[in-house]
Amino acid sequence: MKIKKDLLQTPRGTRDLIGPELLIWKRVTDICEEIASYYGFEEIRTPHFEHSELFSASLGETSEVVEKQMYSFRTRGGDSLVLRPEATVPIVRAYFELGMQSLPQPVLLYENGSFFRHETPQKGRYREFGQFDLEILGEDLAVAEATVIRVFGLILKELGIDASLELNTMGDKECRASWRKELTSYYRKHLEKLCKDCKRRFKENPIRLLDCKEQSCQEFKAKAPQMLEYVCDECKAHFKEVLEFMDALEIPYKLNPSLVRGFDYYTRTVFEFIAEIKTIKEDGTEENKSLAVAGGGRYDYLGQVLSGKDLPGAGGGIGLDRVVSILSEGMDDENFDQFVKAEKPKVFLIQLGIAAKRKTLGLMEDFRKAKIPLAQSLSKDSIRGQLRLAAKLGVPYSLIMGQKEALEGSIIIRDMDSGMQETLPILRAIERLKMKIK
RNA sequence: GUGCCUAUAGUGUAACGGUUAGCACUAGAGUUUGUGGAACUCUCGGUUCGGGUUCAAAUCCCGAUAGGCACCCCA
DSSP states (O other): OOOOGGGGSOOTTOOOOOHHHHHHHHHHHHHHHHHHHHTTOEEOOOOSEEEHHHHHHHHOTTSHIIIIIOOEEEOTTOOEEEEOSOSHHHHHHHHHHTTGGGSSSSEEEEEEEEEEOOOOOBTTBOSEEEEEEEEEESOOSTHHHHHHHHHHHHHHHHHTOOEEEEEEEOOOHHHHHHHHHHHHHHHHHHGGGSOHHHHHHHHHOGGGGGGOOOGGGHHHHHHSOOHHHHOOHHHHHHHHHHHHHHHHTTOOEEEOTTOOOSSTTOEEEEEEEEEEEEEEOTTSOEEEEEEEEEEEEEOTTHHHHHHSSOOOEEEEEEEHHHHHHHHHHTOOHHHHHHHHOOOOOOEEEEEOHHHHHHHHHHHHHHHHHTTOOEEEOSSOOSHHHHHHHHHHHTOSEEEEEOHHHHHHTEEEEEETTTOOEEEEEHHHHHHHHHHHTO
């Protein structure tokens, strides 16, 4: 019979996580959570879907994510919902909904979960992607973004990922607007000579003009008015404070005047951690590619937009898919074992015949309580096959129970290296094993 | 959303348009059934899907799907 293959395939841009990749993933999120908790962040889990307007109001009506990338659907009752495309907005929503204004400020939260965007999948970019997100709510001082950056930096370091920090400031409402005006009038003069993408950007989101990688646009980009020249005194002082934190914490950074982020809610500080990745092209040559592994910034107007109340805050996210893919590519078996700290079974339980099988199935619980990691075969009958499996797993000891042992309540401990065996009553065998595998 | 490249058992691969799609690894069974790692034997398992060209298609063409890369965007 022919199996219908498309039934057996995950939807585009999604995948099953299993095996070594999942072990790395879990370890990564463990490290994230461990460090974040230590620095005072509390976990929150927001729903996977929210009201559509929540995002369209906050991310910017014209942002790519809102326009084209949200998974939206209607409920039977007629509500318009979307799968969450990012974490900051739901967390700010939760802040107000749960009345976190009454907690000691600022409120530090982290969220680890899946987010959804309808994009063309690429390496490290999926339609369901994992992100570890940090938010500091109710703090307008530079210490907020400094802390977020600090913790991301520590996490990346702990993971062994070499990433460089890029910083920029986008100003506040007023100074950003005046800069944007300058930028627009500057680019208007050269509009004819720009690439077609830039012509589109000019109309839709002029700030993005600074992102262009087209060769022919570089000279315009270089001479374009820079945010830093237009930023108001308050914003400048704020940014300076952020940089002073970086210096004090000895976090190296690079100012990147063309670093702008996609969502409307960002104000003042924006940051990205960029990892350099070696990729091997088809012709065999190596190429260095830079990939943003974490990013975020300050969002002082988001609270106002969502609730009409002021709520300064800063936050950001680590892209887990990217981090995991970087880690698994640069990891050999030894590094892997060390990294994931997986507990390998130490003992293989062999049973021969139905009486022994019944007995050993009951015994499993005694071994679990004695904290002896145990492996076994559910279906193999021959001692040959079971020993073969035990050898493949590399366990130091096997336990063998046959008809005879099942009858007399004993069990054989076999040392897999030496081949030495001894027969002991079951309880004593458990004690003996506990000693041996320590 | 756009462009380019790719698609053969679970994995890695082979097959001038012409036998029964070959090989390795993995998996399963076994090599006188209560003793493993080696070796050997056997077995399961494949041309992504749908059209077309042809006497003949894994191979050529078109479309769909999926993957990779770049752009766009972004974590």
